[in-house]
Amino acid sequence: MKINRTYSVAIITLIVMIPLLFFIFMYDISEFSVPSPEFNRFYVYSMTYGFLASLAAIVLSFSMRNMKKSSLPYGLALINGVLWFVDGILQLQPQMPYGFLAFVIYPVISGVQYDSLYNFLMIGYNIWIIHPYQFNAISGAIQLFLGISFIFNRSERGLKIIAYVTIAWSLIIWVFGEAFGGIFSGIPSYLTGFPGSAFVYVIMTVPFISGYFNSKEKLVNYFTYSVIIYFTISAILQAIPGNGYWHNGAYANIVYSSLFNLGEPYILYLFLNSLWPALISFNYYLNVIFVIVPVALIVLLYSKNRISFLFSAAYIFPLWVIFQNMGIYVNPSTDPNSGLPLVMLLLFLYLYTYEPSIVGKTINGRIENKIS
16 A cells, blocks of 8 residues: 655645745736737747647656556655646746846846856847747746646656756756856855755756666665755855855845845735844854754764654745745746755655555565565
8 A cells, every 4th residue: 555645745835836826926917017019929929838838748648657657756756746837837927038037047147257157158048038938938838848747747767758858957947047056156055045946956856867766765865965965065155254144234135135026925025024134133143053053954864864854844944935035936936946845855755754655465474564
C-alpha cells in the first residue's frame, strides 16, 4: 500500500497560491491596461500558445501512460509541476511583455559589474524586445508545458525528457533572466533569493535524468548535501564584513525596497511596513542570527536527523515572506523566488524520509517489509 503524504506539499502550495495569484491579476486589471493596438495580440498569443502547450503536455503524458513508471516519488514530480505551472501563470500577466524587461531583466543586468558580461546578457534583452508579446507568450507556454507535464507524466522516460527540457530552460532563465542568480550583481544574499529560483529548479530536476537516484537513500543524500552547500555559502556571504550586512539599515532597506509592488495583500503590506523600521535597531544582531542559524542547520543536517528538514523549512519560510515579499509581490514577478521552492523541497524530504511504503511479503513464514 502506497502512502502519498508527500503529495500534500504540492497540493497545499497550489491551493494557497490561487488566492495570492488572484491579488496579482486583480491589480493588473485595475491598474494596468494593455495598449489598444496590442490588446488583441497579447490575449491571442497568450491564449493560443498557452492552450497548445497545455494540450501538448497532456497528449505527451497520456501517450506514455503505459510505459515503465518512474521509481522516483511522484511527490517530487508534483512539486516541480506546481512550481512551473505557477510560473507560467505569472509569466502571462498583462504587464509582463514590457514590464518583464523594465522591472525584472534590466535592473538585474544593470547591476552587473563587468562590461563584457553586461553586453552578453543584453543579448537576451535585445532579442526579447523585438517581439515582446510573442516571446512572453512563448515563455509562459513553455512553463505551462513543463508544469502540466510534470503533474500528469508518471513514466520514467517521459519524466527524463521533461527533465532535460526543464534544465535547459532553467539555465536560460538563470543566465539571462537572473544574471547568474545575482552572483555578479551587487552583493548576493540568500535572504533576497541567491542563488536564484531557476538554479533551485535545476537541483530539483536532476534526479529525473539519472537512474543513480532510484535509491531512496541516494536521493535523500543528494538533496541533503545540496542544502548543506546552500547554507554554507549563505552563511559565508552574510559573514563577510565587506558585503555590508553588519551595517545598520541593511535589512530594513531590503524589506522597504520590496514594498509598494504589484498590489500585495493589504495585510502583508501592513505587516512589512510595520516591521522594516524595527529592523534598523537590531541589524547587527539579526546578521549574527543569519550567520549562526545556517551553521547550526548544517550541523543538524549532517546528523541525518529528519527533523533537520522541518527546522530548515521553518527557518526559510519567514525569510521568504519578509525579505522576498513572497517572491510574487516584487515588481511583476515571474516566479516565487528561491524561498518557496526550497521550503517545498525540505517539507517533501521531511515527509518522504518519515514514511515508508510497506509491502508485506511472506518468505518462509516470515514477513519482510520492503521500504521504497
